[in-house]
Amino acid sequence: MKTIIISMLFCVTYLHAQTNYYTTTKTFYESGYTYQCDVRVSGFIALYNKSNTWNNIYPVYKNTGETFAQTDEGVELLENDTWTRSKRFSIVNEAFSTSEKQRVKGHDFDIIMYINSTTGTVDEVNFEFYKSTPYTTIPISTFRKIETEIKKNIWYTPTAEGKELSYIYYWWAQEPK
Numbered sequence: 496m497k498t499i500i501i502s503m504l505f506c507v508t509y510l511h512a513q514t515n516y517y518t519t520t521k522t523f524y525e526s527g528y529t530y531q532c533d534v535r536v537s538g539f540i541a542l543y544n545k546s547n548t549w550n551n552i553y554p555v556y557k558n559t560g561e562t563f564a565q566t567d568e569g570v571e572l573l574e575n576d577t578w579t580r581s582k583r584f585s586i587v588n589e590a591f592s593t594s595e596k597q598r599v600k601g602h603d604f605d606i607i608m609y610i611n612s613t614t615g616t617v618d619e620v621n622f623e624f625y626k627s628t629p630y631t632t633i634p635i636s637t638f639r640k641i642e643t644e645i646k647k648n649i650w651y652t653p654t655a656e657g658k659e660l661s662y663i664y665y666w667w668a669q670e671p672k
Contacts, residue, residue: 513598515631517542523635530635534626542638543621549609550621554660557612563660572657573610573665579649584669586648590640591633591671598629603670608645610663615651618662 516523516532517540523530529545543550554563587606591599602624609619620642624630657663 513632516634517626517631525635525639528639530638538626539623540626540631541621541623542635544619544642547609547619547621549619549662552661554662554664556659557661558659570656571654572612572660572663573615574652574654576651579651583645583649583667586644587641587669588671590637590644592637595633595637596671598632599671601670602628602630603668604628604630605666605668606641606645607664607666608649610651610653610665612653612658612660612663615653617646617649620645 517534519532520534521532522545523532531541531543531545533541535541541550555561556563583606588596604622604624607621607623608617609621610616611618622638622641651663651665653663
């Protein structure tokens with residue numbers, strides 16, 4: 496009997512760890528911050544701080560209001576640097592617990608930054624992943640850690656062209672290691 500009860504407790508703990516937090520579009524009211532989860536028809540989930548203002552707004556040139564579109568040749572909006580890539584990856588890796596890393600192994604998710612074109616600081620951070628990936632089992636608090644650490648520890652130097660925009664959009668995909 497004791498063995499059955501212990502086995503049941505392990506099963507309940509395992510099932511709890513597999514909770515899908517992001518099944519429907521909804522707002523999460525957390526301690527000191529609010530996150531929005533948008534579940535798109537395509538199956539992609541957008542997760543972001545409810546106070547973000549750049550969601551679904553294209554960058555425009557400040558002086559004309561004309562929408563910015565990246566060319567095939569590429570327009571450099573940020574100066575090259577030698578440290579932000581490794582620091583960004585480190586921030587994401589450190590935010591995930593060992594068990595969370597195991598759950599998402601083999602899957603990546605998108606981290607999107609909205610960079611202030613005047614100062615080069617990261618003003619906003621969004622996350623995207625597909626509804627059938629294990630990222631749906633990762634709690635808001637993990638994404639919040641990433642957001643706050645990126646805003647605190649990552650900055651860029653905008654190029655002359657970058658400074659002309661309302662903001663600079665920058666993203667990458669990553670599997671936490």
